[in-house]
Amino acid sequence: MKAPEFRKMSEDELAKKAKELREELGNLSFHHRLRPLENSARLRQIKKDIARIATICREKVSN
DSSP: HHHHHTTSSSSHHHHHHHHHHHHHHHHHHHHHHHHHOOTTHHHHHHHHHHHHHHHHHHHHOOO
């Protein structure tokens, strides 16, 4: 997702989305250790989305 899409979400929705992404990251990294993933770039994309959510949450708290 892009940052503008995350900015439209409420803080509760952002927290829920971050939790889902962390779970997906854990599952994918586990499967990647067992055998290489077809799309290993997905791991990097999930990490960046989690970072975007954290940044937007900090912006909302400071405003």
